Amino acid sequence: MEDSAAQADSLWTSIVSFEYWPEIGEGTIDTLVMTGFSLLFTVLIGLPVGVVLFLTSWSQRAPDLFVARLQSWTYTTLSFVVNILRSVPFLILLILLIPATRWLVGTSLGVQGSIPPLVIAAAPFFARLIETLLREVDRGVFEACRSMGATTRQMVFWALLPETFTGILAAITVTAIALVGYSAMSGVIGGGGLGDLAVRYGYQRFNTPVMIVTVAILVVLVQLIQLLGDRLVARVSHK
Amino acid sequence: MMVLRRAAVKMSAGYEAMPRTRLGSDARLCKTSGPVFAPDGFTQLIELRHVGKTYQTATGAFQALRDIDLDIRRGEVFGIIGRSGAGKSTLLRLLNLLERPTQGAVRIEGQDITQLDAPGLRKLRQHIGMVFQHFNLLSSRTVYENVRFPLRVAGELSRSEQQARVMEVLQLVGLTDQARKYPRQLSGGQRQRVGVARALANRPNLLLCDEATSALDPETTQSILRLLLEINRTLRITVVLITHGMDVIRAVADRVAILDHGRLVELGDVIDVFLNPQAETTRALLAESGVETESWHGSVGESGRVLRLTYKGEAVALPVLSRYGRELGLDFSILQGSVGRIKDMPYGQLTISVAQEDDARVAQLLAALTGHGIHHQVLR
Numbered sequence: 001m002e003d004s005a006a007q008a009d010s011l012w013t014s015i016v017s018f019e020y021w022p023e024i025g026e027g028t029i030d031t032l033v034m035t036g037f038s039l040l041f042t043v044l045i046g047l048p049v050g051v052v053l054f055l056t057s058w059s060q061r062a063p064d065l066f067v068a069r070l071q072s073w074t075y076t077t078l079s080f081v082v083n084i085l086r087s088v089p090f091l092i093l094l095i096l097l098i099p100a101t102r103w104l105v106g107t108s109l110g111v112q113g114s115i116p117p118l119v120i121a122a123a124p125f126f127a128r129l130i131e132t133l134l135r136e137v138d139r140g141v142f143e144a145c146r147s148m149g150a151t152t153r154q155m156v157f158w159a160l161l162p163e164t165f166t167g168i169l170a171a172i173t174v175t176a177i178a179l180v181g182y183s184a185m186s187g188v189i190g191g192g193g194l195g196d197l198a199v200r201y202g203y204q205r206f207n208t209p210v211m212i213v214t215v216a217i218l219v220v221l222v223q224l225i226q227l228l229g230d231r232l233v234a235r236v237s238h239k
Numbered sequence: 240m241m242v243l244r245r246a247a248v249k250m251s252a253g254y255e256a257m258p259r260t261r262l263g264s265d266a267r268l269c270k271t272s273g274p275v276f277a278p279d280g281f282t283q284l285i286e287l288r289h290v291g292k293t294y295q296t297a298t299g300a301f302q303a304l305r306d307i308d309l310d311i312r313r314g315e316v317f318g319i320i321g322r323s324g325a326g327k328s329t330l331l332r333l334l335n336l337l338e339r340p341t342q343g344a345v346r347i348e349g350q351d352i353t354q355l356d357a358p359g360l361r362k363l364r365q366h367i368g369m370v371f372q373h374f375n376l377l378s379s380r381t382v383y384e385n386v387r388f389p390l391r392v393a394g395e396l397s398r399s400e401q402q403a404r405v406m407e408v409l410q411l412v413g414l415t416d417q418a419r420k421y422p423r424q425l426s427g428g429q430r431q432r433v434g435v436a437r438a439l440a441n442r443p444n445l446l447l448c449d450e451a452t453s454a455l456d457p458e459t460t461q462s463i464l465r466l467l468l469e470i471n472r473t474l475r476i477t478v479v480l481i482t483h484g485m486d487v488i489r490a491v492a493d494r495v496a497i498l499d500h501g502r503l504v505e506l507g508d509v510i511d512v513f514l515n516p517q518a519e520t521t522r523a524l525l526a527e528s529g530v531e532t533e534s535w536h537g538s539v540g541e542s543g544r545v546l547r548l549t550y551k552g553e554a555v556a557l558p559v560l561s562r563y564g565r566e567l568g569l570d571f572s573i574l575q576g577s578v579g580r581i582k583d584m585p586y587g588q589l590t591i592s593v594a595q596e597d598d599a600r601v602a603q604l605l606a607a608l609t610g611h612g613i614h615h616q617v618l619r
Contacts, residue, residue, distance in 0.1 A: 063339060140375035147335055147447075148389040148437075149364035158391065162379045238379050238421040 020210050023197055028217055030111050031193035034183040038118035039176050046123040046175075047168075050130025051156055053078055057131070082124040090121050090182050094189050114191035118182055122175055129171040133164045166237045173229025177222050184218065194218060284445065284477050285311040285334060290343035292329055292501075303329045304501045307343070311479060313444075316471050318492030318509065319481040320524060325498040327481040331447055334479060335367045336360055347445070365393045368438030368476075372450035374430045376422040382409070382433050383418040389440045408436040412466060428459035435466060439474075446470065448480035452487060464490050485528035489513065489581050497521045510581045514549045514588055515614075535574035535590045535618075544593040544601050545574070545619040548608060551586050559611050560591070563604050570594040590618070 054060065056075035061068045088096065097117045098108040107113045137160055145155040161168070187195030194214045202211030287309040294301045304326045311317045321327045332338035333345050336352055344351045352363060376385050383405055390401045409415045412432040422430050431451060438446055448467065452460040468491050471478045482488060488495050488509055495512050497505040497520055504518040516522045526533070539545060548560070564571055575590040593601055605615050 138373075138375070140371055140373050141377065143337065144369070144371065144375035146337055147364055147367075147369040148392050149361035150392045151361065154392055158388065159377055163377055165379060238423060 018209055018213070020197075020201065020207075020213070023201075024194075024210070024213055024217070027192075027194040027197040027214070028221075031180065031183055031195070031218075031221070034111050034114050034118065034186075034191070034193050035176060035179045038115050038122060038179050038183070039172070041115070041119040042122040042126050042175055042179070043172060045119065046126030047130055049078065049082070049123065049127035051134065051160075053082070053127060053131040054134040055152065055156070057135070059135070082127055085120060085124040086128070090117075090185055091188060093117055093121055094186055094191075098189075109190045110192045114183060114186040114193070117186065118179055121182055122179055125178065126171060126175045129174065130164075130168065133167040133171065134160055136167070137163050166233050169229060169233050169236065173226060173233075176225050176229070180218065180221055180225070282313045283310045284313040284348065285309075285479075286344075286346040286349075287333070288344045288346070290333060290340045290345060292326070292333070292338060293341045302501055304333075304340075307503050309496060309503065309506065311477065312494075313477055314471075314475050315493040316468070316478045316480070316491050318488040318495040319479065319498060320483065320485065320488055320495060321481075321498035321520075322483060322524075324500075326501040327483075327498050328449065330498065331449055331479060331481045334445070334447055335364050335369065365389065365441050366443050366445075368435075368441070368443040368446040370431070370434045370438050370446065370448045370451045372453050374422070374427075374434045374454075376430060376433055376437075378422050380421075381418065382414060382420055382422070382425070385422065385433055386436045386440055389437060393441050404440060405436075408439045411439065411470070412436045426459075427455050428462060431455060431459075431463050432466065435463070435470070439470065439476075444476055446476050446478045448478060450482060451480065453482070453484075460487070461490070467491055485513075485524055489528075491582065493582065497524065510551055510584050510586060513581055514551070514586060515616075535592075538574050539572075539592045543596060543619075544598075544617065545590065546593065546601075546605070547588065547590045547616040547618055549586070549588045549614040549616070550612060551584055552612070557589075559608065559613065560589075563607050567600045567604055568595070569597075569600055569604060 053075065056071040056078070058075075061071055085093070094117045097120060101108045101113050101116045104116050105112045141159055141163060142155070145159050150158070183191065183193050184195030184198065185191075187193060187197070187199040190196065194217060198211055198214040201207040202214065287307050290304060290307040290309075291302065292304040294303055307330065319327045319330055329338050333340055334347070336345070336355075340353065345353055347363070352360070355363060377388070380388070386405045386408060387401055390396055390404060396404060406415060406418070409418055412435050414429060414432050414436065417425060417429060417433075422433065425433065431454075434451070446467075451467070452463050455463060464487065467478055467480070470476055471491075478491075480487070480492070492509050494507065495505075495509045496503055497512070497518060499518070499520040505512060505516070505521050512521060513525065516525055522533070535545065560571065563569070571591045571593060573589055573591050576588065578585070578587040580586070593604075595601075605617075608615050
């Protein structure tokens with residue numbers, strides 16, 4: 001009883017007399033930068049991929065046989081690639097991608113080296129979210145667009161994306177949170193950020209206070225992202 | 240354009256208050272080439288020739304439409320009625336090729352539209368309005384943006400012209416003050432008015448209505464039907480509508496086609512179809528909407544003649560009947576009767592029995608009635 005009280009006391013003193021705040025600050029910024037940039041590229045890649053997946057999926061097949069075959073081929077290929085990327089655990093993907101990352105950004109370490117694997121892991125996930133969202137759009141909207149003589153491009157940009165905009169914001173929120181988690185994992189192979197701190201101090205040097213502070217910051221970060229996402233959705237929703 | 244714009248801005252009252260003669264005579268308001276309205280009925284807007292539609296399903300081929308031959312006249316309100324699954328929805332969608340026929344030709348203004356390439360078809364669709372049962376508006380866009388959508392798609396007008404046009408059609412449906420609202424904030428009837436405004440934005444000469452009132456309550460249904468009728472009359476837009484309710488047909492249609500299991504079973508002027516239905520399906524549909532013509536069987540004895548008298552227009556059957564009854568010494572009892580209006584045409588239909596079994600006098604009576612323009616049928 002006394003023993004555990006003393007333990008808690010020493011934990012408390014070590015948090016109070018914590019000397020790692022500069023590292024923690026740097027790690028937080030690195031995590032934010034990694035999450036931010038990888039989120040940006042994830043959306044830039046995942047959104048069009050999701051739209052293409054949807055437009056080539058079964059429900060959207062053209063009556064023209066040749067076009068339908070082309071759609072079918074595109075869907076199968078794209079879907080296969082997306083599934084493969086999603087089926088490889090992120091930690092293994094990180095290691096597998098080291099050569100590709102080096103070639104792409106010159107290093108596989110630090111903030112820079114983490115972004116490509118993060119994007120490659122998150123973009124397929126985001127693309128599937130977008131595909132699912134578009135499937136939920138009322139059939140009638142497509143029919144109305146077609147009856148007005150809209151091109152596919154007009155339908156996508158003027159009807160489908162606006163109609164799913166709140167859903168897209170929610171999907172971005174979910175993906176951002178997943179990216180915070182993934183970015184921490186990249187610490188294992190020297191990725192930088194809070195995950196890197198937790199691995200180097202908390203795991204390798206048994207520094208529990210660093211571990212706790214890291215986790216606490218991650219928890220706060222995730223809460224803030226979710227809160228921000230929910231607020232944005234509530235603001236733009238007209239349903 | 241300027242004149243129109245100013246007019247649209249100035250008039251803030253509802254559609255009802257629009258100066259109809261001006262609207263109707265203003266050629267710029269309707270994008271029709273050639274004669275706008277042909278009373279002799281020889282100007283066909285749409286011709287369907289031996290049209291069929293077969294769907295390939297997992298269980299084999301399903302024939303949704305078989306050998307449909309149909310002409311739709313310029314300026315008329317043409318109704319298509321049938322039960323669910325009769326093929327009416329498919330038939331309507333053949334007119335803008337949302338569905339492609341597997342047999343036959345669909346001609347609009349003499350042109351076979353199945354031969355159009357993709358851009359040609361889009362162009363055609365931009366000038367055919369379509370109104371849907373569930374409105375199919377964009378929930379994320381304001382009323383204004385929803386109505387502007389087809390104008391953006393067509394890309395023929397500048398931004399300020401688009402604005403003027405949107406306000407003009409919103410004026411037409413009486414929603415100018417709702418432009419900034421979102422569909423969610425409107426009632427069902429108002430949403431359908433937005434749907435109609437959107438369909439009219441590109442000044443079509445053909446308006447397709449897909450069960451446009453089926454999701455609305457009876458009162459709202461009436462107001463939307465009145466709106467469609469006004470559009471037909473003032474803008475001279477041909478309206479093709481599908482419905483499963485005879486009431487809708489009776490309220491607005493000039494001619495009607497009855498579909499049953501993909502076949503066209505009856506086609507004619509609405510009043511003739513109502514008063515003298517030929518096909519079994521038609522009779523059944525009429526009976527369902529309260530227009531019962533066979534219930535006299537229960538209210539008459541075994542003997543005596545039963546006659547059905549039908550008149551259209553201002554002919555009034557009863558005084559004529561009582562006069563000849565007196566002169567010929569015949570006694571009638573009325574078994575069934577209805578008088579009313581179909582669209583604008585007054586009509587009456589009486590089923591009577593004659594007490595006296597005297598064919599000579601009955602024949603005299605029938606001849607006299609024919610002389611007064613009263614159509615008759617000897618039922619027994």
